[in-house]
């Protein structure tokens with residue numbers, strides 16, 4: 069951006085103060101030049117050219133034989149239909165000394181080949197653009213190009229329609245510097261040191277267009293880059309977001325897993341005391357739970373110590389797992405089974421009266437009796453049953469169920485007692 073600003077300023081300053089483009093016609097320029105006089109039109113004027121390194125000298129004896137007597141320098145730019153575009157030049161200057169009769173008027177003619185109007189075999193079909201200048205005694209004359217006009221005598225002679233009678237110098241085939249008029253017969257000496265067209269390498273309008281193009285181009289490139297950058301940032305953010313959400317998911321899973329581990333017994337996979345507490349808390353938070361019926365069943369495997377002692381702890385563990393699975397299988401999904409400790413389990417049956425809990429305990433007990441156990445063992449269990457009383461905290465009910473279990477043990481085990 070800074071580069072572009074500096075370049076813009078530099079080009080504008082250069083265009084204004086420099087960037088000169090000059091097209092010169094002189095002895096030194098090496099451009100082909102010849103003198104032409106009115107003898108072509110059966111006139112009597114005679115022009116002679118003398119070349120000096122610093123000037124082209126025309127000696128013209130102007131005689132009034134032809135209607136418009138003349139002598140002229142002729143610089144040919146092109147002999148075919150492809151001329152030179154001089155429309156980008158701003159001014160014409162010439163350095164001339166003029167001796168002779170009359171007011172020392174010179175005429176500059178620029179012949180422009182215009183397709184549709186000009187032909188190669190008719191020299192006069194090329195548009196004549198002209199300007200008349202009176203040469204001062206000394207010095208350089210400079211005139212703006214825009215004072216050139218399509219010569220009225222030429223437009224009249226060629227019957228050029230008004231619309232095409234404009235000055236046009238975009239395809240110039242020759243430049244003339246001519247002298248002569250009816251009242252200036254005699255000897256004329258014109259010393260042409262230089263005839264120059266002045267312009268800029270790049271016109272102001274063209275430069276402004278170029279600068280505008282550069283700025284628009286830069287803006288487009290900059291926008292493109294910014295868009296690409298934003299897109300890649302968006303892609304990065306999306307990728308990062310996707311990654312983060314995956315990590316988050318994994319962390320959530322891990323947290324859930326850890327929470328599950330904290331709430332379950334690692335051996336039997338049923339709830340531990342903490343898990344049971346959390347489950348009951350959740351249950352109690354329910355608005356309708358305060359009036360709900362709860363039954364508590366305490367279960368304890370009979371003579372489990374003997375299993376361990378006789379068959380080893382491995383078998384004991386297998387029995388514990390199979391026992392928990394059997395109880396879990398025998399209760400409803402809404403009931404909660406927890407390992408209370410060792411070979412003791414607690415069942416919380418929601419929406420259950422003591423009598424129903426009793427029936428459930430009996431069913432479970434009988435199921436255990438008929439089950440096939442690891443190592444061909446026979447496993448029985450004792451049950452203590454109670455129901456939560458209105459206004460009672462669950463700890464009291466558990467204690468009562470524990471008491472009932474104690475009774476069941478005392479009464480010979482493999483039985484259910486209700487408190």
Ligand SMILES: Nc1nc2c(ncn2[C@@H]2O[C@H](COP(=O)(O)OP(=O)(O)OP(=O)(O)O)[C@@H](O)[C@H]2O)c(=O)[nH]1
Nearest residue numbers: 368369370371372373374376381384385388410411
């Ligand atoms: N294999 C195994 N044994 C356990 C585990 N937890 C507790 N025990 C054992 O369970 C036995 C419990 O024995 P006791 O409290 O005497 O009860 P019991 O032998 O079942 O006798 P009663 O309950 O009176 O019928 C102990 O030998 C403990 O070591 C366990 O996770 N795995």
